[in-house]
Amino acid sequence: MYDSKTAEDDLLADGVSNLTKVYTDDMEVFISKTKDSPFYLHVCLDALRHRPYRSPKFVDSSADTRSTNFTDALKEVDEFVGVVTKALKDTELVEKTLVIFASQSTALASHYEAGSNSPFTGATGDSTEGGVRVPAIISCPGIDFGENRRSKQLMNFADLHTTSLSMLGFTPG
Numbered sequence: 001m002y003d004s005k006t007a008e009d010d011l012l013a014d015g016v017s018n019l020t021k022v023y024t025d026d027m028e029v030f031i032s033k034t035k036d037s038p039f040y041l042h043v044c045l046d047a048l049r050h051r052p053y054r055s056p057k058f059v060d061s062s063a064d065t066r067s068t069n070f071t072d073a074l075k076e077v078d079e080f081v082g083v084v085t086k087a088l089k090d091t092e093l094v095e096k097t098l099v100i101f102a103s104q105s106t107a108l109a110s111h112y113e114a115g116s117n118s119p120f121t122g123a124t125g126d127s128t129e130g131g132v133r134v135p136a137i138i139s140c141p142g143i144d145f146g147e148n149r150r151s152k153q154l155m156n157f158a159d160l161h162t163t164s165l166s167m168l169g170f171t172p173g
């Protein structure tokens with residue numbers, strides 16, 4: 001737990017932190033060490049939250065596009081997903097793994113650089129579509145969801161764990 005009065009807070013003020021890199025390295029090691037036993041891994045990256053941050057390697061990495069803290073952080077999160085995906089492939093766990101990639105909040109209206117909820121109106125903290133609609137990708141090659149299936153159904157994070165267990169054939173108890 002970080003105290004908002006620490007040096008870590010000062011570091012985040014510049015939008016630079018190694019936290020996503022630490023998560024990436026830890027997940028890669030965890031997957032390789034745990035590959036022979038069933039495991040549950042829940043990672044909550046916060047690099048794209050209301051104060052986006054990225055590691056020094058990614059500062060100005062999106063200069064060829066929009067070049068903001070947010071777009072730099074997005075490139076780092078993309079690398080994180082690639083590293084975790086590769087670790088699952090290297091350990092031959094892809095077919096047996098349910099991966100859920102989702103955002104837990106929308107952009108703040110007061111921080112345009114932190115993102116946009118377009119084409120929806122509203123922002124984090126209100127009940128309009130731009131305040132509650134977030135993207136999610138669910139993948140588990142071992143479960144037949146149908147070819148490139150898309151759904152506009154609402155999902156509630158409170159149901160995520162129970163639904164995941166059910167999809168994998170377990171009866172939540």
